[in-house]
Amino acid sequence: MKKHAGQDKLAWWREAKFGLFIHWGLYALAAGNWKGQEVQSVGEWIMKRAAIPVREYELLAGQFNPVKFNAKEWVDLAVAAGMKYIVITAKHHDGFAMFRSACSGYNIVDATPYRRDPMAELAEACGRGGIKLCFYYSHFQDWHHPDAFGNDWDYPDAAGKDFDRYIREKALPQMRELLTQYGPIGLIWYDTPGEITEEQSRQFASVIRELQPDCLINSRVGHGFYDYISTGDNAVPARVFEADWEIPATLNHTWGFKENDHNWKDAGELIRLLVNINGKGGNYLLNVGPRADGTIPEPSVRLLQEVGRWVKTNGEAIYGTIAGPEFPYELAWGDVTHKPGKLFLHIFNWRAAFVLFGLCNRVTRAYLLADSNTHVTVVQHPTNASQAMHRMQVYLPQVQPDPIATVVVLEYEGELAVDRLQA
Numbered sequence: 001m002k003k004h005a006g007q008d009k010l011a012w013w014r015e016a017k018f019g020l021f022i023h024w025g026l027y028a029l030a031a032g033n034w035k036g037q038e039v040q041s042v043g044e045w046i047m048k049r050a051a052i053p054v055r056e057y058e059l060l061a062g063q064f065n066p067v068k069f070n071a072k073e074w075v076d077l078a079v080a081a082g083m084k085y086i087v088i089t090a091k092h093h094d095g096f097a098m099f100r101s102a103c104s105g106y107n108i109v110d111a112t113p114y115r116r117d118p119m120a121e122l123a124e125a126c127g128r129g130g131i132k133l134c135f136y137y138s139h140f141q142d143w144h145h146p147d148a149f150g151n152d153w154d155y156p157d158a159a160g161k162d163f164d165r166y167i168r169e170k171a172l173p174q175m176r177e178l179l180t181q182y183g184p185i186g187l188i189w190y191d192t193p194g195e196i197t198e199e200q201s202r203q204f205a206s207v208i209r210e211l212q213p214d215c216l217i218n219s220r221v222g223h224g225f226y227d228y229i230s231t232g233d234n235a236v237p238a239r240v241f242e243a244d245w246e247i248p249a250t251l252n253h254t255w256g257f258k259e260n261d262h263n264w265k266d267a268g269e270l271i272r273l274l275v276n277i278n279g280k281g282g283n284y285l286l287n288v289g290p291r292a293d294g295t296i297p298e299p300s301v302r303l304l305q306e307v308g309r310w311v312k313t314n315g316e317a318i319y320g321t322i323a324g325p326e327f328p329y330e331l332a333w334g335d336v337t338h339k340p341g342k343l344f345l346h347i348f349n350w351r352a353a354f355v356l357f358g359l360c361n362r363v364t365r366a367y368l369l370a371d372s373n374t375h376v377t378v379v380q381h382p383t384n385a386s387q388a389m390h391r392m393q394v395y396l397p398q399v400q401p402d403p404i405a406t407v408v409v410l411e412y413e414g415e416l417a418v419d420r421l422q423a
């Protein structure tokens with residue numbers, strides 16, 4: 001089976017650069033606490049960390065009634081943030097399906113008073129909002145099914161488990177439901193492949209290739225049957241990474257809602273992360289953890305709206321950018337993103353002037369992205385004996401237009417070339 005996507009299948013994803021991750025499930029009811037005690041773990045792992053018996057945990061389903069869920073509001077927030085796709089947990093490690101599933105009664109339509117299918121509503125809202133709908137599916141861990149991996153407190157006899165029966169009875173039938181009930185799906189985001197075998201990974205890739213050939217697969221499917229790489233959680237590559245990759249990341253310290261996790265990043269850090277990740281060639285998949293009532297925590301909303309205001313002005317320096325370049329010296333003033341013919345200098349630390357080392361190309365025009373009538377003066381010096389590389393002095397306007405990041409556009413001639421440090 002072909003392991004990696006053709007270039008065209010990835011085109012929308014390479015253009016997108018920025019997506020919304022949504023972790024939403026029964027764990028939002030627990031909100032990080034169990035029997036009056038806060039459980040030290042990410043919110044969506046509470047069943048495992050507190051070793052909650054299936055018979056107790058599944059009682060949450062009877063209380064799950066997200067009457068304030070509004071798919072259009074969620075899609076509008078993603079659009080306002082400048083995000084181009086949504087990856088939502090269709091089934092997380094706890095085994096509960098947040099979608100209509102004929103093959104397991106442990107799902108939001110059949111097992112909760114809500115009785116609606118939020119994935120169907122989200123699919124419709126994404127279609128209207130021009131956002132790609134994508135699903136997260138935990139294919140290896142399922143703490144509800146006796147044959148799946150992960151629940152060793154209700155099902156301690158690992159040798160007695162028949163993982164292929166879990167795949168046959170639940171996981172693959174649910175993948176078929178996700179790939180046939182909700183229209184075109186942008187990508188499937190598998191998670192924690194653990195000790196899954198190559199043949200089992202192949203099955204989880206094959207069902208996608210069979211039903212939705214244009215649907216992308218992330219690397220956590222296992223055994224290389226992927227179209228792009230998911231890095232570690234909140235793990236930004238240290239250098240430019242010339243591959244198709246995406247980083248899953250949180251706004252605080254949890255994926256699923258926890259009422260006591262107030263460790264919010266600020267908009268400046270998020271924007272600098274977006275630029276740094278895009279500059280290294282990656283997509284930024286930034287997470288929200290909605291409450292059990294279907295609302296998204298206000299700090300998450302505010303942060304995404306603030307990031308969106310910046311992206312709205314500076315989106316040309318984000319969407320469709322490609323990896324690199326890697327300049328020879330640290331950029332004390334900020335960071336860089338790139339499209340052929342244009343370098344975007346993201347100035348985080350404003351100053352009167354700075355020197356950019358290493359750009360060999362002739363700059364034909366330099367201006368502020370937010371106001372192309374504001375010219376930026378650059379003076380280029382060819383390589384010489386003392387410096388052994390090209391230098392360019394950049395003189396910035398007196399007033400810093402954007403307190404978080406102001407983008408200077410350098411239009412250049414020819415194929416991009418950057419000096420390297422020579423030993």
Ligand code: GLC
Binds near residue numbers: 042233
């Ligand atoms: C880890 C966690 C999982 C979360 C994922 C997001 O795999 O186990 O709960 O969904 O990271 O990247």
